[in-house]
Amino acid sequence: MRNPDTSANTDTKRRLDAFLAQVERRAYRMALIATRQRDDALDIVQDAMFKLVRSYAHKPEAEWTPLFYRVLQTCILDWSRRRKVRNLWQRVLGGHDDDGEDPFALVPDSVHATPDHRVAQTAAMDALERALAQLPLRQHQAFLLRVWEGMDTAQTAQAMGCSEGSVKTHYSRAVHALRELLEEHA
Amino acid sequence: MSERDELDPATMQRARARLEQGAERLNVYTVQRLAQARAAALNGERTPRTSRSWLLPALGTAVAAALVVSVTLQVMHKPDVAAIDVATLDMELLTSDDDLELYQDLEFYTWLDDEHESG
Numbered sequence: 001m002r003n004p005d006t007s008a009n010t011d012t013k014r015r016l017d018a019f020l021a022q023v024e025r026r027a028y029r030m031a032l033i034a035t036r037q038r039d040d041a042l043d044i045v046q047d048a049m050f051k052l053v054r055s056y057a058h059k060p061e062a063e064w065t066p067l068f069y070r071v072l073q074t075c076i077l078d079w080s081r082r083r084k085v086r087n088l089w090q091r092v093l094g095g096h097d098d099d100g101e102d103p104f105a106l107v108p109d110s111v112h113a114t115p116d117h118r119v120a121q122t123a124a125m126d127a128l129e130r131a132l133a134q135l136p137l138r139q140h141q142a143f144l145l146r147v148w149e150g151m152d153t154a155q156t157a158q159a160m161g162c163s164e165g166s167v168k169t170h171y172s173r174a175v176h177a178l179r180e181l182l183e184e185h186a
Numbered sequence: 187m188s189e190r191d192e193l194d195p196a197t198m199q200r201a202r203a204r205l206e207q208g209a210e211r212l213n214v215y216t217v218q219r220l221a222q223a224r225a226a227a228l229n230g231e232r233t234p235r236t237s238r239s240w241l242l243p244a245l246g247t248a249v250a251a252a253l254v255v256s257v258t259l260q261v262m263h264k265p266d267v268a269a270i271d272v273a274t275l276d277m278e279l280l281t282s283d284d285d286l287e288l289y290q291d292l293e294f295y296t297w298l299d300d301e302h303e304s305g
Binding site for chain 2: 013016017020021024025026028029038039042043045046047049050052053054124125128129144147148150168171172175176178179182
């Protein structure tokens with residue numbers, strides 16, 4: 001006879017696996033846009049997954065999405081703070097601030113589109129992601145959570161750990177900065 | 187919030203599609219790494235970190251902390267010459283065979299000695 005606790009754990013694990021598989025690619029892209037470093041982005045997503053499973057697996061499944069993005073955004077902010085310290089030490093030690101890796105060059109082309117369409121799609125995607133990467137961290141976080149994840153202002157505020165007013169300000173500034181680019185690639 | 191602060195639904199949809207393309211086009215290495223990270227997280231483990239960028243701040247912080255501790259200890263344990271002199275004198279008094287009353291009346295004996303020499 002199966003142990004009920006083991007069965008429940010197995011069921012939770014299966015649902016968590018499905019949930020993480022569903023969000024991991026977006027999470028990675030969000031982290032990549034913020035860090036512009038593939039390895040750093042992978043570490044951030046891994047930390048977010050680990051913390052979600054460790055601390056919030058027992059929560060209702062409906063809460064996993066906002067909790068995961070809250071953890072992810074916190075990990076990205078932590079990375080940003082560590083990068084500032086790292087850059088300071090690199091300046092002290094006479095090194096360079098950034099590695100200069102271009103993560104968007106690592107993205108393979110689609111195999112389903114015609115060459116012209118593929119080039120146009122890739123150009124538009126790259127342009128948007130590059131423009132997002134130029135925005136301040138909080139602005140592009142607000143933009144991605146609102147536009148990509150479809151979160152409303154309250155959910156975005158919860159995920160970012162700030163007030164709804166701050167979310168509106170960050171999002172508004174991001175939209176103003178990106179509007180021309182988004183309309184250009186219509 | 188003004189109309190210019192929001193994206194119209196069509197533009198938002200287009201932006202979402204662009205972002206989805208990026209997520210769908212991950213290379214094999216990245217997809218494998220994400221799957222490994224997910225499996226490890228579900229088992230309560232972490233896969234080894236790929237980035238080494240955390241090493242420099244950690245090393246720098248460790249060096250700075252060691253310096254602060256070193257300086258603090260040096261300042262805290264700096265020998266106080268006056269205190270050592272007093273302690274040495276106290277020890278000499280306690281270990282001496284002389285009667286302690288002699289030291290209590292030392293000023294008197296010094297005066298007496300001076301008077302004797304001048305007289």
